[in-house]
Amino acid sequence: MTQPSDDALLPLEAVRPPAPTKDTSKDTKGAPVPAPENPVARVAVDSPLPHLDRLFDYLVPAPLHETAEPGVRVRVRFAGKLVDGFLLERAAESEHEGRLTPLERVVSPERVLTPEISGLARAVADRYAGTLTDVLRLAIPPRHAKAEAEPPKEPPKEPPKETPQKPSQEPSREEEPASAWDAYPTGPSFLDALRDGRAPRAVWSALPGAKGWAGPVAEAVRATLDGGRGAVVVVPDGKDVALADAEFGRLLGPGRHVALTADLGPAERYRRWLKLLRGQVRAVVGTRATMFAPVADLGLVAIWDDGDDLHAERLAPYPHAREVLGLRAHRTGAAMLIGGYARTAEATQLVATRWARPIVAARTTIRSLAPRVHPSGEDAELARDQAARQARLPSIAWRALRHGLDSGPVLVQVPRRGYLPALACHHCRTPARCVLPPTRNAAQLAEAPLCHGPLALRGGHAAPYCRWCGRVDADWRCPSCGSPRLRAVVTGARRTAEELGRAFPSVLVRTSGRDGVLATVPAARALVVATPGAEPVAEGGYAAAVLLDGWALLGRADLRAAEETVRRWMNAAALLRPAAELVVLGDAALPAVQALLRWDPITHAERELGDRAELGFPPAVRMATLTGVASAVRQMLDEVRLPPDAQILGPVPVDESGQERAMIRVHRAGGAALAAALKGASGVRAARKTPDVVRVSVDPLDLI
Structure with missing residues (x-):
């Protein structure tokens, strides 16, 4: 006799199969049941095609009613394919006459696209003849599910404000350190406006010196936070982010800001971005992508060194951080600060139209902090001694380096990276070009045209190679005179460091450039050879500096050659100690050299703006x-x-x-x-x- 099963011992009603439940997500005809309220979702579909740059209406099914909120990522069916998109808004009705396609799913309930960033992205797309999708791709980082699932942490507590002392109490003997903005006549009023919640717009000409620019910017951010609003600061590269991050941490306190760079990795970068989105912190500093950071209650947008080409986005629609921040300040009513040692024509245009006001120190203050500039034209090349000839330096530059090394590190700026990036025939000066076919395929060698790319050297014992196709041409001969000998046309940073090492055999030589950027160097005796933009900050400032090959910067076929030269020179000169010697290899009669001599970038920028207005070039x-x-x-x-x-x-x-x-x-x-x-x-x-x-x-x- 078989043993009865457990189901046989239960009542008859318990062993019957459950009745099929009604699918409430579909109606009797199998169509999705729309959401009870605002069943139309307007979605920005991820498509780069400009003729599809508009919102498309989709149906919000009832199961997605709670999660399909404006700002979330969604998946939709578009042109027969499943694509990503952002839900921008919900509506009660649609102008589409046919049946709406339902949303496939909500990727995440996180509302990553705020209304403010959505409107800004639309304005940027219209400004640069681009599409909303391209701008959103720049503004919203890729999703990292693990970082998004982490529980949000408690926002940091704001430091307690000091209570005023009673009259009977003895006042403290320790005086509060003076603000860096006190050196500018209008600096304190700018900070007061930020604390009061107003929206001043300023173009700031920073003072040179070892104190740097990060401290004043951090003070402006602190004043904005004290006023109950948030701040966005954009700087050119990771070295500048590190300097600002350290200064922000010192002035704002721990956990009150985040730093965003591409070096963080996708998970950490998204984690910090979420802190801004969720309102855990209200201050951020980072590179150009930070211009779209979702900071709530925005009170200040700031950009440092707006003339740096790193602020221009390389992806469509190629927006510039200065213009995006200007649009954002205008749309949100936030303050704006454009800072730099030099000044661009675009910033000068804002001052000329009274959209922004200048913040400039008095001439006496500037003269007390600026270095002593000595120009060295072509005539100075004749006065060389043996050691200077080895280092291809005029005697005035040689003396400046030698005297500077007695009291600390010295800086040598070289405008070209590499070893010898340009070569020519030693006999007839014909530029050395590649005479090999760019292909290595034996079947195509006979038909392939010659490369004609420029030849260069990677080291002192290396064979010349082509900078275009990469092929080594050890048997090169000049096509004009047949000579196999080569000479340097342009000397790079590594060759300069090698020459200086021979000229100063007992001095440590440090290099900072493409192969490795140094953020800081100690105050010890050393030669620092750097390319423009990679100059490290020396502890206490550099004792002297030499700016080599000014002709290489000024002689470029570029509308912004003079402006860019002044910017690069002043960024390097600002790292020197007050009244330190600075030698620039350029003719003293040139306007760019005169701007450095007088430390007057404003007059140079105004002249640039006037010339461009006369010729019909931007920003005029x-x-x-x-x-x-x-x-x-x-x-x-x-x-x-x-x-x-x-x-x-x-x-x-x-x-x-x-x-x-x-x-x-x-x-x-x-x-x-x-x-x-x-x-x-x-x-x-x-x-x-x-x-x-x-x-x-x-x-x-x-x-x-």
């Missing part, structure tokens, strides 16, 4: 460039509906690849119309599926 006008295959550029110029006052320059060849570039300029008031026209033309080409892409760039930095 708005300009866009079209770059692509010649036929595509010309076709787009024929089809685009430009504003009536638009002027077309070109197109002209860009390089030997067959690409051309055309420039279009309009008055500043017509910038929005120009961007809209170019975006519309790009959309038409994308809708036609035209194979040749034309790159559109509005107000680019490179106008050579």
Whole structure:
């Protein structure tokens, strides 16, 4: 006899199969049941096509009603494929007459896109003739599920404010340290405006000296936080982020700010970004992507050294951090601070139109802190001794380095990286070019054209190689005279360090550049050879400095060559001690050298702005460039509906690849119309599926 099962011992009702439950997510016809309120979701679909740059309506199913909130990431079906998107808003009705496609799922309930950043992204896309999707790709970092799932930590407690002392109490003998802004006549009022919740806009010409720029910026951020608002600070690179991060931690206290750089890795970067989004901290410093940081109650946006090309985004639509922060300050009513040792023409334009006010120290203060500049023109090259000849330095530079080494480190700025990045024939001075085919395929060697790239050297005992194709040409001979000997046209930082090491055999030589950037160096005796932008901060300041090869900076075929030269020179000179010797290899009659001599970047910037207004170049006008295959550029110029006052320059060849570039300029008031026209033309080409892409760039930095 078999043993009864456990189910046989239960009542009859208990062993019956459960009745099928009704699927409430679908109606009787199998269609999804819409959400009870605002069942229409307007989604920005991740598509780079400009003619699809608009919001698309989707149906919010009832199961997603609670999680499908504005700002979340979603997955939708678009053109037969599952793609990502951002839900921007919910609506009660849709203008679409047909049936709406339902949302597939909500990727995460985290509302990563705030209304303020959404509106800013739309404004940036319109400003630069781009798409909303491209800007959101720059503004919102990729999701990291593990970091997002971590429970939020308690926000740090604000330090207690000091209570005023009673009259009977004896006052403290320790005086509060003076603010760095006291050195500027309008500096204290700027801080007071930030504490009071007002929105001052300023262009700040920072004073040189070992104290640096990070301290005043940290004070401005602290004043903003004291006023109950948040702050966003954008700096050029990771070295500057490290300096500002240390100063912020000292002045603001632990846990009251975050630093964002690409070196953090996806998890840590997303974790810190979430702290800003969730309101755990209200201050951030970082590189250019930080311009979109989701700081609530924004009270201050600041950018340091806005002339640095690292502030220009390399991805479409190529926005500049200064312009994005300016748009953000205008839209949110926040204050803005544009700081630097030098001044750009764009910042000067803001002062000239009274959009911003200048913050400048008195001339007596500037003269007491600025270094003593000694220009060395071509005539000084004749006065050399043996040691100076080995280091290719004029005697005045040799003496400055030798005297500076008696009291601390000295700085040598070299405008070119590498060893010998440019070579020429030793006999006839013909530039050395690659005469090898760029391919190594034996079947294609006979038909491949010659490379003609520039030759360079990686070291003192290396064979010349091509900087374009990378092939080594040990048997090179000059095509003009047949000589196998080469000479240096441009000397790089590593070769300079090698020469200085021979000239000063008992001195430690440090290098800072592409192969490794030093943030700081000790106050000990040393030679520091650095490329522009990679100069480390010396403890107590440098005792002397030499700026080599000024002709290499001033002689570039670039609209911003003089402005960029002054910026690089002043950034290096600002690291010196007060009244330290600074030798610049350049003619004293040049305006750029004069700006450094008088430490007067403002007059130089005003002159630059006046010249550009006369010639019709940014920022006096708005300009866009079209770059692509010649036929595509010309076709787009024929089809685009430009504003009536638009002027077309070109197109002209860009390089030997067959690409051309055309420039279009309009008055500043017509910038929005120009961007809209170019975006519309790009959309038409994308809708036609035209194979040749034309790159559109509005107000680019490179106008050579």
